[in-house]
Each structure stands twice: as C-alpha cells, then as structure tokens.
Amino acid sequence: MSPLTRKSRGFAGERIIEVPKETVDKCLSMPLISSLFITRMGFYPKALYHYYQRPTGISQVILLYCTDGQGWIQLAKNRIMMQAGDVFAITPDTPHSYGADTDNPWTIHWFHFSGTDCHDVISAIMDDKSNLPQAVRVPYSDERIALFDRMFDTFLKGYSTSNLLFANLTIPFFLASFILPENFQKEIIGSGTATPTNRAILYMQNNLSSSITLDNIAQSVNLSTSFFSRKFRQDTGYAPIEYFNHLRIQKACQLLHFSDLRINEVAYQLGIDDPFYFSRLFKKQMGVSPAEYRKTEGIQRRV
Template identity: 40%
Template sequence: MKKKEGFEGQEAIVLPRKVIAGCQEHPLLQSLFITDIGYYPRAKFHYRERRQGSEQHILIYCVDGNGGCVINGQEYDINPFNYLLVPAGATHSYWASERSPWSIYWMHFKGPMGNQLASLLHERMETAQNYVKYNEDQIRIFHNMYRHLQSGYSIDNLSFCSLSLHYFLSSFIYPDKFSLLKQEAGSDPAEDAIEFLRKNIANSLSLQEVAAAVNLSTSHFSSIFRKKTGFSPMEYFNHLKMQKACQLLQFTTLRISEIGQAVGIDDQYYFSRLFHSLMGISPREYRNKKEIRPS
C-alpha cells in the first residue's frame, strides 16, 4: 500500500490559489514564498511520484526513521537529520522506509530567490552535505511559520513567513553559521482577535461579538484589524474556516455538509459557494484532487 498523506498526527496547510497569485504579484513576497507546508510523523507507506515534476521546489527534512528518493534517475538514501531537496520540474519519487518510516517536516516554495536557494541546497545534497544536526531553534522557525499561516493569509503573516523562510533555508545551507536571536513576541487587539477567531472556527460569530471579545467598538476594531491584516475581520474569519475545511476534506471522510457544520456553516450550498470563491474549486473537486489512493 502507498499513501500520499493521511498519517496520524499529521499537519498540513495548502495555500489557496488566489493567495498564491497574490504572492506572485506582491513586491515583498514574489521573490520567495511558501505554497504548502506540513509535518508527517511516522509516515508509514508514504510515497509520492511526480513524473512531470512539481511546480514548486520541495524541501523535506527527516528527523526520525528512514526513506529514499529518486530525482531525475539519481537515487538518494535519506536518514535521520538528512534533508531532501527536489528542484521544481524534476521527475521524482520519494518514499518512507517500510521497516522504519520517516517523520518529516516538509514544504513547497517558489520565487526567483527560491530558485537560487534551491540550487544551493541541491548542490549540497549531491555532495553528501545534506546532514543537518537537529536544532530546536531551527524547528521553532518552522513551527512559527506554520502557526502564522494557520492564523490566516494577511500580508503581515505572509511577509513574516517569507522573510523567515530565507532564514530557515539558510540554516540548511550554512548549518555551522546558523544562530537565532530570541525575540519577545508582543500582543495587540488584532492578534488577540485572531486567536479568538481560531478558537471559534466551529461557531458563527458576528462582528460585534468579535469586537466585544477584545473590548473595542466595532468601528475602531474593524479599522485596526484591516490595517493590521489587510482584510476585514469577517473576511479573515472565512479564510480560517476554509483553511480548516481543506484539512478536513483532505484528512477525514466527513461528508461535505458535516465539514460545513464543523466550521460553523450549516447551509451546505453557502459553504460550497464560499469555498469555491476562496479556493478556486469546489469542496468535492478539492477532495478528489487530494484523494489518498492505496495501490
């Protein structure tokens, strides 16, 4: 049996097409940005093959277990603390060991700067310099990028992840030079509101309820939230809901109506219209595209 995904404890985010298109046009983001990101623990039977290659570069960092890959006919063994870089457009396949399936952090990324960094990463891999000792600070950067994307696709979040991605990828290219400056994270009403929205994905909230949760008037709250994120609070809430819906479509067998209810939308037709407007395809098409097919 072979599986593309569907592993217990896995996490994954796939950015909507419209958000990716926006990244390609934004002056700060267009040089390097994430399109997909996730973590697969003990990914038994994991296998992917792309004969036509991927539109993005793919980075996989193995932190436990073993696996292997073939890129343009060249085979590589992947052991704990090895990374794997698959260049965009390269014919490839990769897999987890049956005896000791790998646990991996992974991401897809694009952009002109991404092309340059991917080339450096691939050069190191080809010369067997792809062993990178586990570093909690490095993994913390990954989780921080994931958490910000999980919080929504505001320009601030996307910009932070783009800039963090430069640092994250450089930690694989120059592992001996890698260091991390500790930063203190502050809090503000917009961030507090985003956390409130995340905790209430399964509910239907009004603007007044969200503003009240951070002790602000609706007009003042809407103004500072849009300034912070580039979206109205309700637009942002819908992004979070569709992100959760994508995960449920990809990783569960819940009916589409049940997924709508799980993100606080009881009207299945409204849920489908909203999903299509943000993701560019219907919920059913998204599920079929991401379907796990055992072989």
C-alpha cells in the first residue's frame, strides 16, 4: 500500500495554500508562532469524489470543518460521519482516510497545523467525553469564514515575516470559534438564542446596584436554584454569587478610577450598605484595599 492515496477530479472554486518547507522551518524559529502555525490550508466546495488515504498519518494536526453536504473520516475501526456544522481534528501520526459522500459531497475548510501546542489544540477542540471519536457540532459563523479567508489571502501575498505573523497569530482566535462557539457567535438578547448562563450574567450586569440573591438569579432564567447553580458553575467555573461579586468589583474598579465618589459611596452604588464588607470583598479579589487601589492607580481623590 502506498503511503498516500488521493482521489478527486478537482473542485470548481477550490483553493489551497502549501507553505514551503523553508518557510515552515522559519516558523519554527519564530517564538510568537512556533507553538502553532499553518503548514497547509484549503477550501474544497462540493468536493465530489474527494478522497485521501494516509496509512501512517502525517506529522501535523489535520483540522476538517464541514460547512455543507456530508462526508466521513475513518480512524482504525471507527468511522466518523461528518455533516454541515461538524469539525474534527486528526492527531499527528494517526493512520486515517476520509472522503466526501457520493450523493451529497461535503464542502470543507481544512488546515494542517504544526508546532508545540498541537496536542493541546486537539484536546481543546474535541473535548472528548466518550470512548469513541466523534465530530463536534458548532453553529455556522460568517465571522469564522471571514477569518479563514483573511488568513488565506494573507498567505497569497507571500511569506514575509509580517505575513507569517499576521496569519498565524490569527489562528488562536479562529480556533476559539470551535472551542467556545457560545462566546464567539453574536447573540441577540431576547431572541431566545442566549443560553441560561448568559441570560443570568446579563441579569447580574443589569442589577449591580441591587442586593440580589441566588434565588433571584435562578428565577430570572426560569430554572430551579439547584439546577441553575450546577449549570452555571459548569459553564463558568464559578458559583453564581461569586461571579456576581466579581462583576461588582469590576464595576467598583471603574468607579474608583473614573469618579470622585468616596469609598462608602462606591459601595452604595453596588448595593452594599456596609463599606467595611465592601473593602474586605475588594481586597480579597484585587489584593489591595479600595483606597490602596485608587492610590496605586495614581488617582488622588477624596476617600
């Protein structure tokens, strides 16, 4: 069996960038991008008869993002079905094959990545909680496609140091659209698309001057207190009230920085009647008291 088998007839509108070896070596020597950089990338629309087989894999990460149609990826005895909205990352040196569905061929944006962070990228994107490999579904985003086009067009201008830096420093933001799609996509508040956690955070932001409770927050998103608390911690890593207090202190920093309010007045603006409690809360989060924060920021105002 040959080390590589490829079959296609070419695809109208296809685009591909093949980064030269000497440029890849240059990327390895550039500290800002040596952890993750592109070695190949491309776009195959309606890729009828698209097929690759690599019995020994390759040394880079392969990222396949399907935006239309269907296809498949074969890893050992596991076949992963791909459809519009699916993304999958193949680990380096993994034997594999993949191809387009013959009746409804996929449209894919794809990358080959190299660098010291390749395995971390796979772990972050795939977030595999099952024993069997499976594609990850993400919402479509025009911004994600625009980022792809921006990187591609930058490479078309050549492999100058500035072009290599710009294209490859864009990768983390592009990958964030797969790792954290709920943060990446633009939510329309009130449209019903925002998650309960994001609606709860919006409620907190709108009530920073109030002394709200956990029950208040849970009721704002129509969830039981216990279920909401578990879900919120799972999504953010914080208990709801702890998160609310972080938002409060963030607002306090703005007030201390941009206003002439006394410390007790800042506390009152945040719905905290006890200035001593406010100072303790502030110092716990920021490492200094409100007065010390104002002083170290170079703002000498009445306290």
